[in-house]
Amino acid sequence: MVGAAYADYGIVLSNTCLTMLKNNISTNCPGYDEIMALFPDTSNQKVSGGFIYKDGILQREEPQYEHHYNNYRYESKDKMWIDPPGDILDRVHLITITSRDFIYPIKDQKITDSSIKIGQGRYIAPNCRSAIITAENWPYLLGDTMVLLLHNCDRTFTNFDEIKIQTWERTKHDITTSYKWKLDQWVKESKEKCSIQKCFYIINQTKPPGRN
Numbered sequence: 729m730v731g732a733a734y735a736d737y738g739i740v741l742s743n744t745c746l747t748m749l750k751n752n753i754s755t756n757c758p759g760y761d762e763i764m765a766l767f768p769d770t771s772n773q774k775v776s777g778g779f780i781y782k783d784g785i786l787q788r789e790e791p792q793y794e795h796h797y798n799n800y801r802y803e804s805k806d807k808m809w810i811d812p813p814g815d816i817l818d819r820v821h822l823i824t825i826t827s828r829d830f831i832y833p834i835k836d837q838k839i840t841d842s843s844i845k846i847g848q849g850r851y852i853a854p855n856c857r858s859a860i861i862t863a864e865n866w867p868y869l870l871g872d873t874m875v876l877l878l879h880n881c882d883r884t885f886t887n888f889d890e891i892k893i894q895t896w897e898r899t900k901h902d903i904t905t906s907y908k909w910k911l912d913q914w915v916k917e918s919k920e921k922c923s924i925q926k927c928f929y930i931i932n933q934t935k936p937p938g939r940n
Contacts, residue, residue: 737874738809738820739763744827745863750783756863757827760811761786766867767874769810775799777813787811821877822858823870829862834891843895850890856881 741749745757760779764786773779775796777789788811793799797816800807809816834845850869851860856877861869872888879885 736807736809736820737877738812738816738822739767739870740811740817740822740824742824742826742860745825746785748827749785752784755827756866757825758863758866759785760788763825763870764810767808767810767870770805770808771810771812772796772799776809776816779811788813791815821874823873823877824858824860825863825866825870826860827863829864830860831892843893846892846894847890848892850888852876852881852890 741757741760745755747753748755748757749759764779769779775791775793776799777791777796779786780789781787791813796813797819807820809820812820812822829849830851832847832851834847849862849864850873852873853859859873859877861873869888872886876882876886
């Protein structure tokens with residue numbers, strides 16, 4: 729397994745998902761039994777821990793052997809780990825399913841005065857070793873993300889674009905309500921009405937708008 733570890737996959741539920749499932753709180757998080765119905769666990773459960781119902785949900789037992797992963801050292805096939813043991817988490821492409829849709833900022837982008845790029849629904853780590861996906865439409869996102877990670881995050885191998893453009897309307901200001909605009913208009917009108925000889929006298933004898 730050491731040579732092929734990074735081709736393996738691990739699927740885990742976020743702590744929020746686990747808490748909601750254990751407490752029978754309404755959620756779109758799948759249980760591990762639902763996940764395995766579509767993406768079966770292919771680890772050797774006799775050495776790496778079988779599955780039991782605990783706290784009302786299906787979970788993996790502790791491995792039977794301390795160095796259980798040595799049993800996979802010479803295997804060439806990719807493994808699917810559902811709720812993998814703790815010592816497996818950093819040896820696989822890990823996908824975490826979280827309870828809600830989420831957004832996050834995109835680094836190193838040029839922000840305009842009317843739009844910004846954000847990530848939504850799926851986050852892929854920069855090293856393409858792990859991902860977080862929303863539980864909304866998880867069967868589709870899970871399968872698509874596995875293919876993407878398998879191909880080292882080559883974007884030609886995904887049908888989902890987590891990068892969205894968030895736009896907003898620019899704030900429009902009515903300059904005709906500002907004091908400066910009224911003053912400028914008053915000066916302009918005053919100059920048009922008076923002659924060159926009388927202009928200085930009129931401007932100084934007339935109060936500008938908006939001032940006492």
